[in-house]
Amino acid sequence: MRRLEIFWALFVASAKMFVRNRAAIFFSLFLPLLIMLIFGVLDFGKAASYQVGLVDQSGTPDGATIVGALTAAPGLEVTTGNAEDELAAIADGGRDLVIVIPSGFRLVLPGSEGFVPIEATVNSNTPQESQTALLIVQSIVGQVLLTAGGGGSTSPLITVTAVGGQSLAYIDFLVPGILGMTIMQLGLFSVAFGFVQLKRTGALRRLFATPTPQGYFLGAQVSSRLLLVLVQIFILLGIGIYFGLQLVGPLIEVVGIGLLGALIFLAIGYAVAGWAKNEDQAAPVANLISLPMLFLSGTFFPREAMPDVLQTVTGFLPLTYLNDALRQVINDGASLSALGTDFIGLVVWALISFVLAVRLFRWE
Amino acid sequence: MTAPAPIIVARDLRKAYGSLQAVDGVSFEVAEGEIFGILGPNGAGKTTTLEMIEGMRPIDSGSATVDGIDVGRDPRGVKARIGIQLQASSFFDELSLTELLVLFGHLYHVKADSAGLLADVELTEKATSQVRTLSGGQKQRFSIAAALVNHPRVLFLDEPTTGLDPQARRHLWGVIRNLQERGHTVVLTTHYMEEAELLCDRVAVMDAGRIIALDSPDGLIGSLVDRGFVKERVERAASLEDVFIDLTGHELRED
Numbered sequence: 001m002r003r004l005e006i007f008w009a010l011f012v013a014s015a016k017m018f019v020r021n022r023a024a025i026f027f028s029l030f031l032p033l034l035i036m037l038i039f040g041v042l043d044f045g046k047a048a049s050y051q052v053g054l055v056d057q058s059g060t061p062d063g064a065t066i067v068g069a070l071t072a073a074p075g076l077e078v079t080t081g082n083a084e085d086e087l088a089a090i091a092d093g094g095r096d097l098v099i100v101i102p103s104g105f106r107l108v109l110p111g112s113e114g115f116v117p118i119e120a121t122v123n124s125n126t127p128q129e130s131q132t133a134l135l136i137v138q139s140i141v142g143q144v145l146l147t148a149g150g151g152g153s154t155s156p157l158i159t160v161t162a163v164g165g166q167s168l169a170y171i172d173f174l175v176p177g178i179l180g181m182t183i184m185q186l187g188l189f190s191v192a193f194g195f196v197q198l199k200r201t202g203a204l205r206r207l208f209a210t211p212t213p214q215g216y217f218l219g220a221q222v223s224s225r226l227l228l229v230l231v232q233i234f235i236l237l238g239i240g241i242y243f244g245l246q247l248v249g250p251l252i253e254v255v256g257i258g259l260l261g262a263l264i265f266l267a268i269g270y271a272v273a274g275w276a277k278n279e280d281q282a283a284p285v286a287n288l289i290s291l292p293m294l295f296l297s298g299t300f301f302p303r304e305a306m307p308d309v310l311q312t313v314t315g316f317l318p319l320t321y322l323n324d325a326l327r328q329v330i331n332d333g334a335s336l337s338a339l340g341t342d343f344i345g346l347v348v349w350a351l352i353s354f355v356l357a358v359r360l361f362r363w364e
Numbered sequence: 365m366t367a368p369a370p371i372i373v374a375r376d377l378r379k380a381y382g383s384l385q386a387v388d389g390v391s392f393e394v395a396e397g398e399i400f401g402i403l404g405p406n407g408a409g410k411t412t413t414l415e416m417i418e419g420m421r422p423i424d425s426g427s428a429t430v431d432g433i434d435v436g437r438d439p440r441g442v443k444a445r446i447g448i449q450l451q452a453s454s455f456f457d458e459l460s461l462t463e464l465l466v467l468f469g470h471l472y473h474v475k476a477d478s479a480g481l482l483a484d485v486e487l488t489e490k491a492t493s494q495v496r497t498l499s500g501g502q503k504q505r506f507s508i509a510a511a512l513v514n515h516p517r518v519l520f521l522d523e524p525t526t527g528l529d530p531q532a533r534r535h536l537w538g539v540i541r542n543l544q545e546r547g548h549t550v551v552l553t554t555h556y557m558e559e560a561e562l563l564c565d566r567v568a569v570m571d572a573g574r575i576i577a578l579d580s581p582d583g584l585i586g587s588l589v590d591r592g593f594v595k596e597r598v599e600r601a602a603s604l605e606d607v608f609i610d611l612t613g614h615e616l617r618e619d
Contacts, residue, residue, distance in 0.1 A: 006473075013459060016458065202454040206448075209418065209443060210468065212471040
């Protein structure tokens with residue numbers, strides 16, 4: 001009971017210290033959000049409604065059903081018209097997306113008799129808006145098809161014409177990467193800087209002038225950082241979902257993998273903090289560890305774009321395992337056992353970093 | 365009348381860092397209620413001696429007991445009964461004074477009377493401020509408040525007035541005398557001879573890891589004079605510091 005009280009007091013103190021440290025909050029929360037906005041979902045105002053041109057050439061009840069569903073959809077600003085005008089409106093920038101329901105359209109699965117695909121044309125000048133709008137249209141058409149007794153994938157139902165632009169769901173790629181990056185930065189920097197500072201100024205020594213064993217402080221600090229990682233996972237996922245991220249896998253798995261990743265980078269942080277005598281020593285080492293990984297671990301862009309050799313080498317980085325594992329769970333709904341090498345890679349890195357931390361860590 | 369049992373007993377303490385014998389056989393006793401000073405140049409082994417008695421640093425050989433508890437056997441037991449002010453008084457920057465005192469209370473398993481402690485060191489109006497906003501003298505006073513959280517029998521102050529201006533130093537002397545009046549035993553190290561002379565009941569002079577003299581300030585001065593010492597410059601009725609205080613007043617200059 002007494003022990004729990006001490007632990008709790010230190011835990012609360014540690015969390016308060018983090019939350020009140022503006023630099024720490026900026027780097028661990030606002031910076032990832034900023035990067036997410038810059039890379040993926042810029043322009044909140046426009047995102048509120050997407051300009052969709054709708055052309056119904058079907059002359060069938062099924063076509064009218066689709067028109068009704070799309071017109072009623074929140075977030076879509078639907079204008080109906082003829083194909084020529086609507087496609088011209090894309091060129092003017094007046095439409096993010098034009099949907100053409102072709103003559104004789106019926107709500108049947110691809111491959112069935114009488115199947116003709118809906119044609120979508122996206123505005124490559126507004127890639128974020130047009131692709132988000134397309135995602136909305138796809139999900140609505142999918143729902144309509146489901147209620148009509150069909151099922152399965154909706155993507156073959158719609159043929160997309162896009163000139164250049166990004167992949168359909170960049171946000172699905174980006175959010176797990178931002179999550180991985182945030183977990184790395186928080187684990188590494190909050191410890192590498194914060195702890196070294198306490199060590200240098202003597203605040204830690206003052207703590208050890210009390211009868212409370214040193215381990216309590218370490219335990220409380222690690223726990224408070226894990227809690228913050230948890231909060232960040234929720235915030236970033238929440239914002240991601242708001243902007244169209246599809247969370248396929250269970251949240252608990254995302255949390256589990258996130259915390260495992262956090263443990264790895266916390267341990268690396270303690271290794272750096274244990275070795276360094278002051279912030280000037282800790283900073284370059286922490287940056288040397290994190291910066292290359294930021295760009296080599298497929299945080300913002302797929303590693304497939306890299307040369308083969310680099311792809312192989314960077315495949316062994318801890319952030320790569322973390323990003324890939326998060327993507328598998330978030331995008332594909334992979335279970336822990338299905339993660340395979342990514343999960344094993346994370347566990348191996350956890351062991352390596354733990355041993356490093358124990359070997360290099362010094363209180364003074 | 366028999367002398368009260370000593371509250372601190374150090375016997376032949378030794379500590380080496382590599383080939384450097386930092387503390388080389390230090391023995392002394394401190395009586396309850398005493399203000400005991402340890403004087404000496406930098407590197408004399410003052411801080412290391414204190415740290416061994418406080419349970420902050422392992423003892424190579426020799427022994428120390430505080431309030432009857434052997435430091436070597438039960439360092440946590442000793443830590444629970446003493447208050448420590450370290451040379452570099454540093455705390456968690458992002459916490460307020462009240463929050464820090466409550467936290468320290470938990471670390472000592474006691475309920476901290478933060479308002480009372482802050483009143484003792486005249487920092488009541490800073491209760492919700494963070495440590496980094498305090499001046500040097502206020503920081504030193506706060507670190508004494510933090511050292512008093514557990515109602516310690518003995519208070520260890522390592523160079524409590526170093527870096528303070530004359531006003532702040534005198535103010536801190538007042539705080540330390542109040543502690544003595546309330547029954548605390550105080551052990552302090554200092555570089556300031558005037559401080560040792562005015563504040564301490566007894567003084568140990570250390571050099572190169574050994575105690576080379578131990579007596580009351582008057583006793584030490586007396587024995588030097590007895591050996592025929594004559595000061596080169598005749599002592600005047602006032603010192604330059606007296607002039608300084610007279611000109612600038614006793615008022616604390618903080619913020």
